[in-house]
Amino acid sequence: MIRAFSLALDAPLPTANGTIDHRSGFLFERDGGVGEATPLPGWTESREDCGAALREADAADDWDAALAACEGSPAARHAVSLARLDAESRARGITLAARLADDPAGSVPVNATVGDAGVEATVEAVENALDAGFETVKVKVGARSLADDLERMRAASDATDATLRADANGAWSREQAREAFDALAGLGVEYVEQPLAADDLTGHRGLGDGVGVALDEATTNHALDDVLAVADCVVLKPMALGGVDRARDAALAAREAGVEPVVTTTIDAAVARTAAVHLAAGVPEISACGLATADLLAEDVADDPAPVESGRIRVPDAPGHGVEVSVDA
Numbered sequence: 042m043i044r045a046f047s048l049a050l051d052a053p054l055p056t057a058n059g060t061i062d063h064r065s066g067f068l069f070e071r072d073g074g075v076g077e078a079t080p081l082p083g084w085t086e087s088r089e090d091c092g093a094a095l096r097e098a099d100a101a102d103d104w105d106a107a108l109a110a111c112e113g114s115p116a117a118r119h120a121v122s123l124a125r126l127d128a129e130s131r132a133r134g135i136t137l138a139a140r141l142a143d144d145p146a147g148s149v150p151v152n153a154t155v156g157d158a159g160v161e162a163t164v165e166a167v168e169n170a171l172d173a174g175f176e177t178v179k180v181k182v183g184a185r186s187l188a189d190d191l192e193r194m195r196a197a198s199d200a201t202d203a204t205l206r207a208d209a210n211g212a213w214s215r216e217q218a219r220e221a222f223d224a225l226a227g228l229g230v231e232y233v234e235q236p237l238a239a240d241d242l243t244g245h246r247g248l249g250d251g252v253g254v255a256l257d258e259a260t261t262n263h264a265l266d267d268v269l270a271v272a273d274c275v276v277l278k279p280m281a282l283g284g285v286d287r288a289r290d291a292a293l294a295a296r297e298a299g300v301e302p303v304v305t306t307t308i309d310a311a312v313a314r315t316a317a318v319h320l321a322a323g324v325p326e327i328s329a330c331g332l333a334t335a336d337l338l339a340e341d342v343a344d345d346p347a348p349v350e351s352g353r354i355r356v357p358d359a360p361g362h363g364v365e366v367s368v369d370a
């Protein structure tokens with residue numbers, strides 16, 4: 042069965058592909074398992090293509106045929122593969138985390154995200170995150186001049202003991218990135234996410250000296266191995282990768298290559314967001330993940346079984362992903 046949903050965001054969010062004010066997707070249910078597809082153009086197929094793939098999967102005779110119908114449609118495949126893993130886990134009475142990994146952690150650390158703002162507002166937001174128990178804070182940069190962004194990062198670093206990350210979303214030139222990395226190394230910044238444009242993969246090589254290079258958008262238009270060859274950290278979005286199973290494979294490949302994986306959402310609803318928590322719990326000693334995104338939504342498809350508490354999310358211990366869909370989506 043397929044159910045469509047559309048959820049309003051708490052506030053409009055500017056992205057590289059325009060401002061979004063809601064997230065629309067589908068819940069896919071089969072054999073007692075529930076999966077979610079929340080496509081995000083730029084990262085996944087369109088909503089239209091996603092719906093078409095899911096209808097084909099829904100009509101398929103078995104799970105293998107249903108998954109095959111979603112090949113090339115990562116959000117649709119995310120939904121079907123998750124429904125299958127959820128159904129299997131529930132049937133065995135184990136959590137999704139235990140289905141994915143041996144000995145998963147009971148909780149995962151998550152980072153707070155501070156958007157573009159002036160110096161004072163940035164410092165205040167970082168302090169609020171620390172007060173709420175977050176130990177890692179990611180600051181969005183790249184929307185204003187480099188000098189202004191460096192001043193924001195300097196002020197945030199002076200004001201707090203948090204581990205700081207920056208996310209430039211590909212906004213910088215190679216020259217700007219070199220200048221930024223020099224300055225940020227002195228501040229103890231852990232890493233900069235996507236400093237250069239996604240297609241300038243080689244420009245990232247050798248950039249990180251004291252500050253790590255994390256690649257996010259680059260994962261959409263380069264093979265994983267090529268990304269792992271230049272990155273210190275890779276940002277994995279299960280919705281864009283075609284499922285938590287494929288994201289797990291990517292996380293293990295990253296570790297194998299000496300690259301730290303971080304799991305984030307594409308501002309997904311409760312089913313996919315919680316599945317990503319289970320995934321992260323199965324990666325030993327994972328660093329703070331971008332899974333504190335529930336508050337970006339004004340409404341959801343279920344009560345949140347995995348809220349953020351003091352900078353961590355506890356993995357639900359009910360069988361499967363542990364999300365009980367509560368709305369007639």
Ligand SMILES: [Mg+2]
Nearest residue numbers: 208234235257
């Ligand atoms: Mg990013």
